Amino acid sequence: MGTTHDFLERCDKLAVMGGTFDPIHYGHLAVAEVVMHKFLPRRVLFIPGGQPPHKPDLTVSDGEHRYRMTMSAVCETPGFDVSRMEIDRNGPSYTVETISALREICPPNAEIFFIIGADALMEILSWESAEKLLTLCQFIAVHRPGYEIEETYVENLRKNYGAVIHVLEGPRLEISGTEIRKNFAEGKPVGGLMPAVAENYARTHGLFSTQGTELSPARFEKVKSQLELRLSPRRFKHTLGTIIEAEKLARHYGADVNKAKWAALLHDCAKEFSADKKHTLCKLWCVPTDEIMLSHIDITHSLLGAESAKRQYFVTDEEILQAISRHTMGHAGMSLLDKIIMLAYFIEP
Ligand SMILES: [Fe+2]
Incomplete structure (x- = not known):
């Protein structure tokens, strides 16, 4: 034993x-x-x-x-x-x-x-x-x-x-x-x-549901309607714009279009958490922070967004999660998808 x-x-x-x-x-x-x-x-x-x-x-x-x-x-x-x-x-x-x-x-x-x-x-x-x-x-x-x-x-x-x-x-x-x-x-x-x-x-691990964690169009629409409820109209509009730009960029540069759409969909899912909630979740979810991040807590929304996408929207794809986590502060050695999401986020009208 x-x-x-x-x-x-x-x-x-x-x-x-x-x-x-x-x-x-x-x-x-x-x-x-x-x-x-x-x-x-x-x-x-x-x-x-x-x-x-x-x-x-x-x-x-x-x-x-x-x-x-x-x-x-x-x-x-x-x-x-x-x-x-x-x-x-x-x-x-x-x-x-x-x-x-x-x-x-x-x-x-x-x-x-x-x-x-x-x-x-x-x-x-x-x-x-x-x-x-x-x-x-x-x-x-x-x-x-x-x-x-x-x-x-x-x-x-x-x-x-x-x-x-x-x-x-x-x-x-x-x-x-x-x-x-x-x-x-x-x-x-x-x-x-x-x-x-x-x-x-x-x-x-998709134990009890056939549509548990896959990146299907049906689940995309479901998560989109959840976000429409949870985000302000302004933030949701920004999200929709980011999806359109991310899709265009992914097609142009030959990246995975579906992953780009998912990353864009969820990139700001933690943006409108209150400052107190961001502080609490950084601790609870073990998000590494430094003094600058703690004094400008809003910039943690990209890292919290990746955690939220994983824990609350059940996205398991590491490339998507990474792109979400890097969309605000960037990172050395960014992947094509990382760059697409960061760019889409900046250029959406
Ligand atoms: Fe953001």
Whole structure:
């Protein structure tokens, strides 16, 4: 299992949260936090699964992506960690194998809690080696929308299988991965449902949307209408003029016309952020600044524009981002596209 699980060798109290995490959302995080505070494990370990054995037809995103997206969402929380053990295992992931593997790594007599949704608990007897699993760890049962935890059923598991089951009276967040994936596909917002960092990860890797990050004419028009709302009429008019000039220059000098149009479209997307917002975002987005830039904060709008294009409009093309970042202050060794955007910006009527 390598160095990623070194801490487990000393972990005598562990809570495990399994799931596809496709994507990770506030429902998962809220439950994990309540478990952390109520049960006081040393770690809450998120384990993104491989292909779920009981849902063979379900298409899930690539395991590596789900691992990284989950890591991005939890790594800032003390005590939270993510394990690769299921995604690195080929084939279906059986919980009994995962918990057995953890038992072997953790100290003897370690307390292991497996966090389980009410819906999954009701089906647990159909799981691989269920009877063994029920004695391998303790369970923390969590309410799920539409599923009640039946006390008689839980009592049966306790009495007949020796299971230790804690029912968590905790958050009942009505968030589902299905709903979030649907929102992505339909271009609806998901910001209230999942952490921004995980959303950005999903968008920049086009996880849930076929029209996620590509530089298509349809997405160009969509971003253009977003900017029309967000920019002043004057700034939007300047943007339209810059697109026309950039397109002409790109054709004339043999540059990539589509990239020139995208760079022109977004070159001033951060221009009208307030001075306070520019200062804050320079710090938050780790934009390198110096004294002159900080005392003339408006000139950071080109660097912030490139960050905003990447983080908020999901442009991943490095040439476009560079051209946006250089359009105000220029740079040594500018590319053809850099020069076209800077020139278009100056000459548009
Ligand atoms: Fe500008």
